[in-house]
Amino acid sequence: MVHNGSESFFMADVKSKHGLDKILTKFREVVLKKSVEAFSQGGDGVLRCEGRLCVPNDDDLREQIFSEAHSSRYSIHSGASKKYLDLWEIYWWNGLKRNIAGFVAKCHNCQKV
Incomplete structure (x- = not known):
């Protein structure tokens, strides 16, 4: 999302924290060496895995x-499996499925589904 020609606050936050994540820093180095095709760095400087935001x-x-x-x-409140499929299309991080399961487990409504 773009606000008045600038990055969204969320994207700016993601971008600023990329350098603090050791795993993403290693992936970025690999991407710059062009030795892996699954990861790429967009024109916005944000790392992506097969098009999904890292x-x-x-x-x-x-x-x-x-x-x-x-x-x-x-x-x-669709439960962990559906939520994972929805978020997996947009985002990537190590442990995404496990994190979603933990989040959904805390939701009373999701537990009824």
């Missing part, structure tokens, strides 16, 4: 993603 290991960023995906008026 989210740094930052609890606040990940919690923001979960909360937004889970609280949207268009979202339903």
